[in-house]
Amino acid sequence: MPIAPGSTIGILGGGQLGRMLALAASALGYRTHIFCPDPDSPAFQVTANRTIAPYGDEIALKTFAQSVSVVTYEFENVPAETAALLERLVPTRPGAKALAVAQDRFTEKEFVRVAGATTVRYATVSSATDIAAAVAATGLPAILKSRRLGYDGKGQRQIERAEEVEPAWLELGAGDCILEGWAPFVAEVSVILARASDGAVATYDVPQNTHEGGILRRSVVPATVGGATAATAVDIALRIAAALDYVGVLAVEMFVLGDGTVLVNEIAPRVHNSGHWTIDACVTSQFEQHIRAVCDLPLGSTERHSDAEMINLIGHEIDRWPNLMGDPTAKLHLYGKTEAREGRKMGHVTRVRRRQT
Ligand code: AMP
Numbered sequence: 463m464p465i466a467p468g469s470t471i472g473i474l475g476g477g478q479l480g481r482m483l484a485l486a487a488s489a490l491g492y493r494t495h496i497f498c499p500d501p502d503s504p505a506f507q508v509t510a511n512r513t514i515a516p517y518g519d520e521i522a523l524k525t526f527a528q529s530v531s532v533v534t535y536e537f538e539n540v541p542a543e544t545a546a547l548l549e550r551l552v553p554t555r556p557g558a559k560a561l562a563v564a565q566d567r568f569t570e571k572e573f574v575r576v577a578g579a580t581t582v583r584y585a586t587v588s589s590a591t592d593i594a595a596a597v598a599a600t601g602l603p604a605i606l607k608s609r610r611l612g613y614d615g616k617g618q619r620q621i622e623r624a625e626e627v628e629p630a631w632l633e634l635g636a637g638d639c640i641l642e643g644w645a646p647f648v649a650e651v652s653v654i655l656a657r658a659s660d661g662a663v664a665t666y667d668v669p670q671n672t673h674e675g676g677i678l679r680r681s682v683v684p685a686t687v688g689g690a691t692a693a694t695a696v697d698i699a700l701r702i703a704a705a706l707d708y709v710g711v712l713a714v715e716m717f718v719l720g721d722g723t724v725l726v727n728e729i730a731p732r733v734h735n736s737g738h739w740t741i742d743a744c745v746t747s748q749f750e751q752h753i754r755a756v757c758d759l760p761l762g763s764t765e766r767h768s769d770a771e772m773i774n775l776i777g778h779e780i781d782r783w784p785n786l787m788g789d790p791t792a793k794l795h796l797y798g799k800t801e802a803r804e805g806r807k808m809g810h811v812t813r814v815r816r817r818q819t
Pocket of ligand 1: 582605612616642643644645646647650673676677715727728
């Protein structure tokens with residue numbers, strides 16, 4: 463049974479993704495209730511119902527669950543106990559399995575390999591004695607990453623020489639890490655797809671992504687990688703979605719090597735920054751699509767009517783808003799954040815032109 467317009471959708475997390483989900487839900491006639499510990503959350507500006515409480519507050523979570531017809535989330539680091547508690551009370555989509563896989567870079571790589579995808583070489587580093595074997599397994603150069611709670615390049619150190627691993631591991635807090643072999647990629651792409659509870663899927667055209675300092679700078683569609691590579695990428699992402707028995711929008715970030723090999727970098731069980739262009743270039747945006755999937759509505763058309771380039775506005779780049787606002791080629795999206803801290807995503811700008819291919 464679909465969850466009908468007029469119902470309330472619960473969203474965990476109050477950042478820009480929660481905000482854009484709430485806006486899309488609103489356009490379909492839904493109400494939203496946003497749960498976030500930060501009173502200054504940008505998503506609170508666009509919802510009538512909010513709970514300001516820690517994710518571990520059981521009483522607040524129960525009250526929240528009673529007030530909504532379905533729960534979804536805008537970030538993958540929802541604590542496992544929070545997801546488990548909510549799942550017992552109300553449909554929670556995607557489910558705890560997708561969260562568990564995406565929260566740990568090692569579990570994630572093991573999972574995607576079993577699902578039939580290829581990754582860079584990797585090995586865990588949980589103590590200084592693991593380092594020599596890990597370097598032997600991955601080769602150099604490599605990247606040391608915290609297994610949990612890293613995002614936008616945080617919790618990562620590039621490694622050129624074996625003796626750099628131990629200081630890097632200490633700098634990252636001497637906890638559970640993963641050493642990844644360096645992927646000599648010629649392009650980065652991502653697959654954004656939606657999967658419904660009956661297994662129906664809808665995929666978007668594959669964007670090509672550029673990162674700077676671990677943060678997404680730019681996504682462009684169509685990608686310059688060929689159609690065959692894009693098709694391989696989509697096929698890999700569909701296998702992962704099926705293996706997760708996934709419901710909602712899923713993003714899979716990938717590296718494309720010179721010989722066309724596609725390696726999975728990471729998965730995001732949520733709407734994704736590299737899918738923001740879908741708002742302006744597709745019949746159904748990734749945000750609307752996610753709302754449709756979690757409410758058991760038919761998935762919308764992912765048809766792309768325009769070519770698009772999306773550029774993130776990071777930190778003080780937001781100060782350019784008057785120029786961008788006056789630029790007839792720019793579609794500006796601002797997230798309503800008050801403080802422009804370094805590395806913080808403040809908004810994005812999309813430029814579209816009539817589809818060429
Ligand atoms: P991540 O947080 O793992 O998505 O990493 C952020 C960005 O760092 C990626 O999009 C790549 O541009 C780069 N990166 C991460 N891991 C690797 C790797 N194993 N090889 C090459 N580049 C990487």
